[in-house]
Amino acid sequence: MSKKTIISILSVLIFIIVTGCNEGSQDPTTEQNNTIQVAVTSDSGANKLDATSYEGSMQLYTAVYDPLVKYGENGNIKPGLAESWEISKDGKEYVFHLRKDVKFSDGSDFNADALLFSIHRWKNKKEHAWLKTAEALKKVKKIDNYTVKMFFSEPNALILNELTTARPFRIMSPNSVKPAGDPNGEFKEAIGTGPWRIVSYEKDNETVLTPNQYYWKGKLNDKKMVWKVIPNAQTRSLALQEGSIQIAGGEMGKISYQDLKMFRNNDKYKVESERGTTSYFLAINNQKKSLQDVKVRQALNYAINKENLANQVLDDNGSPATGLFAKTVPFVTKENSPGYAYNLNKAKKLLEEAGYGAKGKELKLNLVFQTEEFPEWKEISEIIQNNLHEVGIEVELNNMESTSYYHSLWEKQDYDLLLYRTYADGLNPQGFLNSLFAINGDGKGIAYTDEHLSEYITTAGKAITNEERQEAYDKIFSYMHNNAVTVPLFYPDNIFVHQSDVKGFTWGPIVDNPVIWNNLEKEE
Incomplete structure (x- = not known):
C-alpha cells in the first residue's frame, strides 16, 4: 500500500471520528435541553393503554387520550x-x-x-x-x-x-x-387525539413520549418526556437532587412531606401547590361486630386529633378534615360536613357506654394502609395508633404492598380500619359514594353497608337540578356525619416539585391530568 493511499485512508478515518465527536458533543446537549424527566411510582402500563380499560397509569391516559x-x-x-x-x-x-x-x-x-x-x-x-x-x-x-x-x-x-x-x-x-x-378487536397500540404519543416503553423502567404532531390545539414544541419508574419516595427526592429527574409529585410520584421542607428552603427547586379535591380518611368496616355500634364509630372520630395531624405530621400541606369530602368538592357545605372536634373525654364516655374501656371489654382493631403511593400514610397511621391508645383502643398496624392493600379493600374486606383516599374531581362526590357506599349485587357495600345510606346515594344520582342535588347531598353528608360512617382526616394539597430551571409549570384540569406537560421548558 502506497504512502499516499495510507494518508488518504487516515484522512477519511479522522474525518469520520471528528464528525462523530462533533455530533456526539452537540446532540446530547440538545437532547438534554429538550427532555423533561418525570418520576413515577410504578410502571405506566403503556403497552396495555387501551382507552376503554383500567390497565395503565391514569396520568398516561390523559396525556395520550x-x-x-x-x-x-x-x-x-x-x-x-x-x-x-x-x-x-x-x-x-x-x-x-x-x-x-x-x-x-x-x-x-x-x-x-x-x-x-x-x-x-x-x-x-x-x-x-x-x-x-x-x-x-x-x-x-x-x-x-x-x-x-x-x-x-x-x-x-x-x-x-x-x-x-x-x-x-x-x-x-x-x-x-x-x-x-x-x-372487540385486540388492542394494538395507544392512538389518541391528546397532546402526547408513546414512542418507547421499558416495563418497570421508563416510558418515552413525544408530542402528537397532529394535536388539534396547535403544534407543540419539539421535545421529549421520559417517565422514570422510581418506587421509593426517598429515592425520588435523591433523583431530583442529583438531576436525573426534573419534576416529581402528585399522585403519580409523591415527594414525602419531610423532604418538601428541604426543597422549599433551596432556591434550586420550586414547590408548586394548590388546593385539591381529594381527602384522606379511615374506612370503617361495619361488617365487623365491634364497629356496628355508632358510639364506637363516634368515639373513633372524637379520639383522633386531626388538627395535630395536619400541623405536625403533614406540615400544613393541606387542612384538617371535617366531612368526608373537601370543601373544593361541589355540594359540600359547613352545615352538612361539620366534623367531630377532638375530645378524649367524649371518646372515652362513648366507649364505656358501648361496653368497652376500663370497666368493659378490650377493643382491638387492625388498621391497613400502604406507603408505595402515599409515603406519609405510615406516620399518619402511627399517630392514629397513639391517639386511639389514649382512649383504650389497641390498634395493630398492617402496612401492605399496594396490590394486597387494594385486594383487602375491594375483594376481601378483611380489615377493621383502612386508611384510604377519596377519588378526585369529576368522580366526587357521586362516583366515589357509588363505588364504596352503595349496596351492590351481593347485598353489601364495599366500605360500609347501610340500606338507608345506599338509598340516599341512589336518589342523589338521579337528581337533575342543582337545587335537587344540593338537597340530596345535604341528606347524605348529614347522615354520614351523624352515623360516623368514616373518620375524615385530612384534605391534602396537590403538590409538585421541579428544578427551578424548568419553566412554564401549569396545573392540569384534574388530578389525573395534573400538569400541562407541553408547557414545561428547560432553560438553556
Whole structure:
C-alpha cells in the first residue's frame, strides 16, 4: 500500500471520528435541553393503554387520550372533543356536537364513527357497570359525521362528570386495534387525539413520549418526556437532587412531606401547590361486630386529633378534615360536613357506654394502609395508633404492598380500619359514594353497608337540578356525619416539585391530568 493511499485512508478515518465527536458533543446537549424527566411510582402500563380499560397509569391516559368533555373549576363541565351538547328535559338523551378539526396521532380523522367505535368498545362490559354512564346507556346513534346521540335508561347527573375522567370513556382511534375498527378487536397500540404519543416503553423502567404532531390545539414544541419508574419516595427526592429527574409529585410520584421542607428552603427547586379535591380518611368496616355500634364509630372520630395531624405530621400541606369530602368538592357545605372536634373525654364516655374501656371489654382493631403511593400514610397511621391508645383502643398496624392493600379493600374486606383516599374531581362526590357506599349485587357495600345510606346515594344520582342535588347531598353528608360512617382526616394539597430551571409549570384540569406537560421548558 502506497504512502499516499495510507494518508488518504487516515484522512477519511479522522474525518469520520471528528464528525462523530462533533455530533456526539452537540446532540446530547440538545437532547438534554429538550427532555423533561418525570418520576413515577410504578410502571405506566403503556403497552396495555387501551382507552376503554383500567390497565395503565391514569396520568398516561390523559396525556395520550382526550375526553369528550372536560372538568372545570367548581365542577363546571367544559367542551372537549365535543364542542357543545344538549340534554333532553327528562335527562335521558344527550346530543354531542363534535369538533371538526381533530386528528388522531396517526393522522386519521376523529369523527362520529371514531366516537362510536370507542363507545361500542366499552358498552355492555361488566367491568364498567359501576359507572352510571355505562350502566344506563341503552344505545348510541350517529346523526351525521360530527353529531352523536346517546340514549340512557334513566337520568343521572353523573354522566357528564364520568365522561371527564381518565378512563374508561376517553376516545381512541379505530386503528388502535386489529382488525382496525372492530370494537372487540385486540388492542394494538395507544392512538389518541391528546397532546402526547408513546414512542418507547421499558416495563418497570421508563416510558418515552413525544408530542402528537397532529394535536388539534396547535403544534407543540419539539421535545421529549421520559417517565422514570422510581418506587421509593426517598429515592425520588435523591433523583431530583442529583438531576436525573426534573419534576416529581402528585399522585403519580409523591415527594414525602419531610423532604418538601428541604426543597422549599433551596432556591434550586420550586414547590408548586394548590388546593385539591381529594381527602384522606379511615374506612370503617361495619361488617365487623365491634364497629356496628355508632358510639364506637363516634368515639373513633372524637379520639383522633386531626388538627395535630395536619400541623405536625403533614406540615400544613393541606387542612384538617371535617366531612368526608373537601370543601373544593361541589355540594359540600359547613352545615352538612361539620366534623367531630377532638375530645378524649367524649371518646372515652362513648366507649364505656358501648361496653368497652376500663370497666368493659378490650377493643382491638387492625388498621391497613400502604406507603408505595402515599409515603406519609405510615406516620399518619402511627399517630392514629397513639391517639386511639389514649382512649383504650389497641390498634395493630398492617402496612401492605399496594396490590394486597387494594385486594383487602375491594375483594376481601378483611380489615377493621383502612386508611384510604377519596377519588378526585369529576368522580366526587357521586362516583366515589357509588363505588364504596352503595349496596351492590351481593347485598353489601364495599366500605360500609347501610340500606338507608345506599338509598340516599341512589336518589342523589338521579337528581337533575342543582337545587335537587344540593338537597340530596345535604341528606347524605348529614347522615354520614351523624352515623360516623368514616373518620375524615385530612384534605391534602396537590403538590409538585421541579428544578427551578424548568419553566412554564401549569396545573392540569384534574388530578389525573395534573400538569400541562407541553408547557414545561428547560432553560438553556
